[in-house]
Amino acid sequence: MADGFIRWYRESGATSVFAEQVEIFEAHGMRLVHPVRGAAVVLDIEGEQVLMRPQELGRLLGLRIASITMEWWFSADINVIDAYAYEPLGCETQTLWLDGLTLQQADAVEAAIVAAATGLPTPTRAVIVDRRGYGDPDDWDSAVLYDGDRLPAIADRVLVCDPLKEKLLRSFPELRSEEVGAGLTLLSPALPL
Known part of the structure; x- marks a missing residue:
């Protein structure tokens, strides 16, 4: 069985909503800035942590030129890895991995994403919640990104709009x-x- 995850598919708006997302996530106990290091943490291609000013991370995400993997923090040693990617046809995906979290922390991650999906001005296509990792996040790409006919079984919950x-x-x-x-x-x- 794979690790649990939540994948969020969102349209790419004319302007980035990352700063607003940070506020929503912080209201749910997830901080972008590491509580001890005082900076955002991005993972390089080898998985090594790279410290970055939050403003610089927001600027890079707003450029929409490369995928970025970053960490959100519940505490100095409890994190959530977030793989942020740009897809063809003007869509952004974020995959947040739930492995190593308590049930309450996983609840907080899900609540933060649902609050952002329903509260930010950029429309959400879908949010896939698979806490036990029954599937793979990419299993949903065909149906969500390309209106494909292959529909994965729903393990936990999905938030979707029409026509999906x-x-x-x-x-x-x-x-x-x-x-x-x-x-x-x-x-x-x-x-x-």
Whole structure:
């Protein structure tokens, strides 16, 4: 079984909403700046930590020229790795890995992403929540990015908008659905896995 994750697919807006995302995540206990080192932490290609001013990280993300992997901090030694990527057709993805977190910390990560997905002005295409790692984040790319017909089974929860919502409900009629705002619907299995 793989590590748990949450993948957030969001349209690329005309301007970056990273500063607003940082505020929302901080309200849920996730800090961009390491509490001891006093800087944002980015992982280089070899996985080594590189310290960076938060403003510089925001500027690099706003350029949308390369994928960046960074860390959010619950404390000096508890982090969430966030792989931030730009996809074709004007979409941004963030994959936050949940391995090593307590249930409460994983809840906080999910709540932060849902708050950002429903509260930021840039539209969200989908949020995939797979806490136990039953699937792979890339399993959803075809359906979310390219309107593909291959639909992965929903392990925990997804937030989606139309037309993907209707496609999922047709393919998996047993799913529960609940409108959550910003044009998004929460879908989850009727019976937990």
